[in-house]
Amino acid sequence: MGEVAIRVENLGKRYKIGQRVRPKSFGEMLTGLIRTPFNEAKLGLRKPPAQDGFRQCEGMVWALKDLTFEVAKGEILGVIGRNGAGKSTLLKILSRITRPTRGYAVISGRVGSLLEVGTGFHGDLTGRENIYLNGAFLGMRKTEIDRKFDEIIAFAETERFLDTPVKHYSSGMYMRLAFAVAAHLETEILFVDEVLAVGDVAFQKKCLGRIGEVAKDGRTVVFVSHNMAAIERLCTKGLYIDKGVGLSTSSVREAIGLYLGDSCNEVNWDNEIISKASIRQNGEQIEIDADYKFKQNLEIPCLGFVISDYLGNPICGTNPLIDAVPIPMTSTNAGRVHITLESPKLLNGTYRLSLWFGDGRVDYFHRQDCITFDVVNMAGLKQLPASSVGPVAPKCHWHFS
């Protein structure tokens, strides 16, 4: 411990977006090709001033800005952030698929990266052949693959089809085989990007377990995922990235807290009865807020909500009339509704919120699935996966006799 495996210093990556500027002619493209390296060399000598460095050029976007962090040997870094925050860009740079625009990274040790499972799989080749080909692409030596071959096929549960071209595999078998090879990649440093989201529940569990094993083996892992529960269970350190800027390399919990606090759990509407609505997890409760403004005074601001799972299956919902909330003394036409949801306790996962608003007789406002939000450890640290037991935690009294 203590030895640094990965050091990232002021790393930045700029992408061109939108319409690519096409060279006007073939000749221009050729001269551009030859000239740019010299321009770049010149730029490299001039150190850009720190402030001015990230000037927003037109059609340019910084996917990563000034990212600095260190990962010690044996640490498991969980990288989290919203879609487009720059997590995948970071992994692509660290895996040497693309170059950074600024800054640098130093990696000491043999690197393996899993940005996708089944890299290089070819449909016309058999399962056996693809294991070797895929393994080689991931950076395994042939002797290494030979040694682990039996383990890999046992893990994939596809022994019977070893000599069948993989194009005849079912998609589940294909993914299992692909992950099995990836799971046996034993480099000192491993980059993993959300490859766990494959296969059935049982297989996902197996994969998570495998990453845990790898981690216990003293390897350094950088793990990017949206699965907060997996991040919390596996990682020893967290890095939260927002809009290309790394915000924390502190504990995993802190990083997750930042992510949840920041995840886009708020929506605004212009010229609507509801101008703003938000939902967030506060410890073991869920809080919903909505600001309303109606054309006339209301007896009761009848805000109804439904929480559904990520696929849109409703889980629970209510409104003040159903809940028999006492009617407030004064009637107004504008204000805020604040709801605290103590039960049911939702299991880890991503959920959606739908909202209704009316005067108790007619609904004047309805937004289906207007906010997506994450729940982490609302029902405690020990949980069964929502995908196998459903989204809510039961509250039971047990009696043994």
Next chain:
Amino acid sequence: MSSRAPDNHTILIKPLQGWEPLRLRDIWEHRELLYFLIWRDIKVSYARTNLGVGWALLKPVLTMIVFTFIFGWLTQLPSDGVPYPIFVYAGLLPWQLFARLVSGAGSSMVANESLVTKVYFPRLIAPLSITVVGTLDFVIAVGVLLGMMWYYQIALTAGVWVLPLLVAVTIAAGLGLGLWIAALNVLCRDIGHAQPFLIQCWMFATPIIYPTSLIPEAWRTLYALNPMVGVVEGFREALFRTGGQSDSMMGMSLIVAGVLLVSGLYVFNRIEQSIADTV
């Protein structure tokens, strides 16, 4: 449970700055991947065919038959006194290797797009694999040449020692041009569409269906800038002793092919670093 060799290599990842060295050591370290790619390319190119490797023989032979019919028999093109079928076949052999390398290496980045954007390997490995596979096909096709020489009672001369050198020149020129095309194709896909046409024109600018003696003396130096002219001339000279002025042409080929290969390597190396962003 595993015996990991404590290989202490440290990687520095930094922005692209100017022309970079070729990092041949990195390619050497990935030699096993190169071996697997060669094996894949061989396996996949003949997968689901009944004739399998037989196609490596059939392609040049069928082309020879068609050319002999049209240009040897119908058009009655001269062939420096050598029977037309073997005259054309000796030209087709290096030419098809060249054309294969140009098109194969040229499309290697776009064809392997899914790999290039998902996993690191020295990108040069993909065109190198195609080079090896193309050369193997060439070696197979040489078998037919030997058979034809036996049929036409043409004895092997001492001059055949230059043949390996000519093959090397062909590979250098084909790979070099292929690397240029691969790099440009990433920037602009038009190149990929133009490439088959380029190859077709190039074939007519090479003495395959006709002898170099048809080209006016004054134009020969310019003509020899095409590296395949010297190669094809050299092949015929070595096999049939046609008595051309192939030495200066071969020298020119060697130089042009060398320039193509070195410049191709550098341009490719230059583009390689940003391929994942632009492909």
